[in-house]
Amino acid sequence: MNTASVQLPAWINYGVIPLLNLALAFFFSGLVVWAIGESPVEALRLLLIGALGRGEGIGFTLFYATSFIFTGLSVAVAIHAGLFNIGSEGQAYLGGLGAALVALSFDRYVPWYVTMPFAVIGAALFGAACAAIPAWLQAKRGSHIVITTIMFNFITSSLMNYLLVRVLIVPGKMAPETRTFLEGGQLPKLDWLISMFGGRLGAAPLNFSFLIALVMCFLVWVLIWRTKLGYEMRTLGISPTAASYAGIPYAKIVMIAMLISGGLAGMMALNPVMGASARLQIEFVGGAGFVGIAVSLMGRNHPVGIILAALLFGILYQGGAELSFDMPSITRDMIVVIQGLVILFAGALEYMLRPAIVRLYQQISGK
Amino acid sequence: MSLDLPKEIEPAIELVGIDKKFGAVHANKNINLTVAKGSIHGIIGENGAGKSTLMSILYGFYHADQGEIRISGKPIAIRDSQAAIAAGIGMVHQHFMLVENFTVLENVMLGAEGGQLLRKGVASARKELKRLEDDYGLEVDPDAVVEELPVGSQQRVEILKALYRGAEILILDEPTGVLTPAEADHLFKVLRVLRDQGKTIILITHKLREIMAITDTVSVMRRGEMVATRKTSETTVEELAELMVGRRVLLHVEKGDANPGRVLLSVRNLSVKDARGVTMVDNVSFDVRAGEIVGVAGVAGNGQSELLEAIAGIRKPASGEILIDGKPVAGIDPAGLRDLGLAHIPEDRHHMGLVLKFEEYENSILGYHRDRRYGRGAMLDLEAMRKDAEEKIAKYDIRPPNPRLKTANFSGGNQQKIVVAREIERDPNVLIIGQPTRGVDIGAIEFIHKRIIDMRDAGKAVLLVSVELDEIRSLSDRILVMFAGKVVGEKTGDAGEQTLGLMMAGIAA
Numbered sequence: 001m002n003t004a005s006v007q008l009p010a011w012i013n014y015g016v017i018p019l020l021n022l023a024l025a026f027f028f029s030g031l032v033v034w035a036i037g038e039s040p041v042e043a044l045r046l047l048l049i050g051a052l053g054r055g056e057g058i059g060f061t062l063f064y065a066t067s068f069i070f071t072g073l074s075v076a077v078a079i080h081a082g083l084f085n086i087g088s089e090g091q092a093y094l095g096g097l098g099a100a101l102v103a104l105s106f107d108r109y110v111p112w113y114v115t116m117p118f119a120v121i122g123a124a125l126f127g128a129a130c131a132a133i134p135a136w137l138q139a140k141r142g143s144h145i146v147i148t149t150i151m152f153n154f155i156t157s158s159l160m161n162y163l164l165v166r167v168l169i170v171p172g173k174m175a176p177e178t179r180t181f182l183e184g185g186q187l188p189k190l191d192w193l194i195s196m197f198g199g200r201l202g203a204a205p206l207n208f209s210f211l212i213a214l215v216m217c218f219l220v221w222v223l224i225w226r227t228k229l230g231y232e233m234r235t236l237g238i239s240p241t242a243a244s245y246a247g248i249p250y251a252k253i254v255m256i257a258m259l260i261s262g263g264l265a266g267m268m269a270l271n272p273v274m275g276a277s278a279r280l281q282i283e284f285v286g287g288a289g290f291v292g293i294a295v296s297l298m299g300r301n302h303p304v305g306i307i308l309a310a311l312l313f314g315i316l317y318q319g320g321a322e323l324s325f326d327m328p329s330i331t332r333d334m335i336v337v338i339q340g341l342v343i344l345f346a347g348a349l350e351y352m353l354r355p356a357i358v359r360l361y362q363q364i365s366g367k
Numbered sequence: 368m369s370l371d372l373p374k375e376i377e378p379a380i381e382l383v384g385i386d387k388k389f390g391a392v393h394a395n396k397n398i399n400l401t402v403a404k405g406s407i408h409g410i411i412g413e414n415g416a417g418k419s420t421l422m423s424i425l426y427g428f429y430h431a432d433q434g435e436i437r438i439s440g441k442p443i444a445i446r447d448s449q450a451a452i453a454a455g456i457g458m459v460h461q462h463f464m465l466v467e468n469f470t471v472l473e474n475v476m477l478g479a480e481g482g483q484l485l486r487k488g489v490a491s492a493r494k495e496l497k498r499l500e501d502d503y504g505l506e507v508d509p510d511a512v513v514e515e516l517p518v519g520s521q522q523r524v525e526i527l528k529a530l531y532r533g534a535e536i537l538i539l540d541e542p543t544g545v546l547t548p549a550e551a552d553h554l555f556k557v558l559r560v561l562r563d564q565g566k567t568i569i570l571i572t573h574k575l576r577e578i579m580a581i582t583d584t585v586s587v588m589r590r591g592e593m594v595a596t597r598k599t600s601e602t603t604v605e606e607l608a609e610l611m612v613g614r615r616v617l618l619h620v621e622k623g624d625a626n627p628g629r630v631l632l633s634v635r636n637l638s639v640k641d642a643r644g645v646t647m648v649d650n651v652s653f654d655v656r657a658g659e660i661v662g663v664a665g666v667a668g669n670g671q672s673e674l675l676e677a678i679a680g681i682r683k684p685a686s687g688e689i690l691i692d693g694k695p696v697a698g699i700d701p702a703g704l705r706d707l708g709l710a711h712i713p714e715d716r717h718h719m720g721l722v723l724k725f726e727e728y729e730n731s732i733l734g735y736h737r738d739r740r741y742g743r744g745a746m747l748d749l750e751a752m753r754k755d756a757e758e759k760i761a762k763y764d765i766r767p768p769n770p771r772l773k774t775a776n777f778s779g780g781n782q783q784k785i786v787v788a789r790e791i792e793r794d795p796n797v798l799i800i801g802q803p804t805r806g807v808d809i810g811a812i813e814f815i816h817k818r819i820i821d822m823r824d825a826g827k828a829v830l831l832v833s834v835e836l837d838e839i840r841s842l843s844d845r846i847l848v849m850f851a852g853k854v855v856g857e858k859t860g861d862a863g864e865q866t867l868g869l870m871m872a873g874i875a876a
């Protein structure tokens with residue numbers, strides 16, 4: 001039977017199914033752990049304690065989640081307009097340059113809260129600039145956005161490496177990074193947030209950009225579901241022919257959607273650059289742009305889903321690091337395998353369980 | 368409500384107490400239906416009456432909440448389409464399920480290749496296909512690529528596919544909606560042959576003429592219930608119409624004389640090319656005045672679609688000029704044209720007129736979403752949108768009356784009403800319409816036709832494109848006939864069917 005057309009209640013769609021997918025992912029990860037001779041239960045315990053056990057762990061988890069929220073939103077906005085932006089990684093990298101330039105020029109003169117709005121704008125502008133050329137090529141020339149954004153990841157990476165090694169590097173130093181920003185160029189840590197729950201942030205780099213990420217979640221929700229522009233993006237994303245019938249300008253919407261998407265990716269840089277290390281470092285994005293694709297997919301391209309999925313990946317990153325520290329036979333590569341399994345079950349195989357659940361639901365509800 | 372069948376005729380299909388709900392919508396209520404082997408059985412009913420749902424249950428697309436299906440007297444469970452095919456049931460979908468760039472033979476074999484090696488299968492499939500074509504008069508070239516075939520032939524491929532899989536029972540859901548009259552005639556000839564060879568056929572259609580012409584028995588559905596079954600020879604169009612709608616229906620619209628005023632839409636030497644550069648509209652000129660309906664008759668594919676799209680600003684003309692109220696509109700996009708008072712009911716509601724994944728109220732503003740009344744500035748006012756949608760739903764009797772329902776879950780005819788309501792309620796000066804009543808039930812056709820005539824009487828210019836000659840003739844004040852991209856003649860609204868038919872075939876001018 002065609003189960004795809006059966007509507008399930010929201011609590012099953014957004015609650016039961018993702019949780020079952022997650023349980024499956026953990027089950028198979030457990031098999032992997034078991035296969036190398038460790039106890040899966042113990043591994044899971046260590047992972048969860050590492051990620052959520054103490055204030056510091058939570059601080060790290062939320063720090064990672066912050067980056068993933070930005071890149072997840074970036075991917076989601078593009079997807080709503082029918083565009084698959086694979087370039088969040090590069091856009092975030094270039095966004096770092098925008099943030100750093102603002103921080104470097106402001107930090108001497110003003111406190112952080114004056115620098116911050118300019119840094120947000122700077123990061124967004126540079127991220128958007130990085131998305132602009134692929135967007136234009138798609139809008140005017142029909143070059144496929146997937147290909148061009150992938151290519152731009154390489155271009156940005158080379159450009160940034162050049163700038164850091166040759167231009168921005170502190171003279172006389174070996175590390176390809178800028179000087180450390182003064183306090184006026186740093187985003188404050190969120191000690192108070194963690195201590196509100198009785199924990200201590202410790203060395204964890206959770207910082208003000210977490211709050212910016214939450215604000216962006218709200219703004220993206222408003223944009224997509226409450227504005228005329230969002231309506232046009234969704235129309236184009238679902239049905240390009242209906243969009244042309246309705247007089248929705250293809251090129252314009254593609255440009256706007258990609259600029260917003262790139263801007264959100266660029267803002268991700270605030271977190272590591274101005275929040276954690278207080279300087280622009282080489283390769284600071286570290287794959288967060290690609291994780292954003294999984295986060296958006298898992299979160300059904302909805303801000304609330306994206307927050308939850310970003311938290312999940314934050315837990316995996318932080319808990320995974322602790323796990324490989326406590327169980328040396330579980331290497332970092334193993335952690336990557338586990339993350340891969342989560343992406344596989346929760347993202348790519350999202351609909352695998354659905355038909356069975358539909359049947360079960362129909363039997364139980366007596367239909 | 369089953370018909371008393373003579374004892375010696377065995378039933379091919381028996382549906383007993385079939386019940387199906389979609390949430391709050393009770394689509395099928397305790398349906399009983401018996402179809403005799405070797406007969407053609409028609410099913411009619413208003414939009415949303417539950418016809419497609421019932422057939423989808425029979426074909427394993429949906430599960431009935433309750434009830435039993437018996438094939439040749441034996442109860443069977445139809446879990447999915449595979450089970451339906453195994454039980455000898457074949458379905459011809461309204462939207463063909465063919466692989467466009469495969470040949471006819473490849474399409475027919477698809478999923479029934481028989482064995483790991485393709486070659487052996489191909490030879491025997493070719494032989495079997497040839498036999499089926501000969502037996503049933505279903506001629507198509509086995510090596511033709513499907514996308515290059517006209518719609519009528521594509522439909523024949525669908526039928527061949529079902530027969531190739533051993534179908535004894537064939538379900539056709541609104542098969543003639545997309546066919547030209549000649550293609551429809553051909554289809555009916557095939558169906559008669561199939562019946563005479565012992566196949567059982569269920570035919571869903573909104574065209575009562577077709578029911579009278581080809582079926583042996585006919586059942587009427589209304590609001591989820593099976594309300595009557597008749598021998599076709601013992602009923603009339605009027606009785607069926609009344610059974611369907613529950614009241615008397617005007618089968619012919621009444622309209623007074625036209626009162627044409629100044630020219631509102633003017634097309635001058637317009638030529639339009641398609642994506643491949645083929646000229647689809649060839650140097651066409653005409654005017655539409657305020658207060659008149661101009662019909663464009665023609666066999667599908669003779670340039671009417673491209674003409675409409677060019678006027679609507681969706682397709683760029685290759686040359687020529689379009690004027691709205693005297694103003695040249697070259698380079699103005701569809702949004703700008705709407706501001707100039709143009710409204711467009713597109714031929715293809717699934718791909719153009721609607722975003723099927725949207726909720727109903729979202730579709731009821733498509734194209735007008737920038738309007739102040741749907742929200743100030745950049746924001747959308749969901750309250751205003753829903754209220755507006757509710758008003759249209761009430762006025763056009765769109766069922767179910769739920770603006771939050773996903774548009775894909777409305778029945779075909781109700782989807783059409785969503786589009787018609789949106790465009791007509793805008794009160795445009797120029798209304799261009801493509802196939803306004805495709806898949807729409809007779810009660811709703813009456814309603815839509817009345818609204819179109821109201822528009823005319825209110826002094827609007829209406830351009831109507833339809834492949835339904837009846838529709839063109841009963842609505843138009845003037846009729847243009849298109850053939851091979853050219854306007855080959857103009858007639859008054861009372862022109863005879865014969866004359867128009869010959870002109871549409873490019874034989875007489």
Ligand SMILES: Nc1ncnc2c1ncn2[C@@H]1O[C@H](COP(=O)(O)OP(=O)(O)OP(=O)(O)O)[C@@H](O)[C@H]1O
Binds near residue numbers: 779
């Ligand atoms: N998947 C679905 N989810 C919710 N409601 C549905 C679904 N499919 C159909 N319906 C509803 O069930 C009712 C019957 O629909 P159905 O498509 O069977 O009508 P129909 O008789 O074929 O109409 P039409 O002549 O317009 O094609 C309609 O009210 C429709 O909105």
Ligand SMILES: [Mg+2]
Binds near residue numbers: 418
């Ligand atoms: Mg139907």
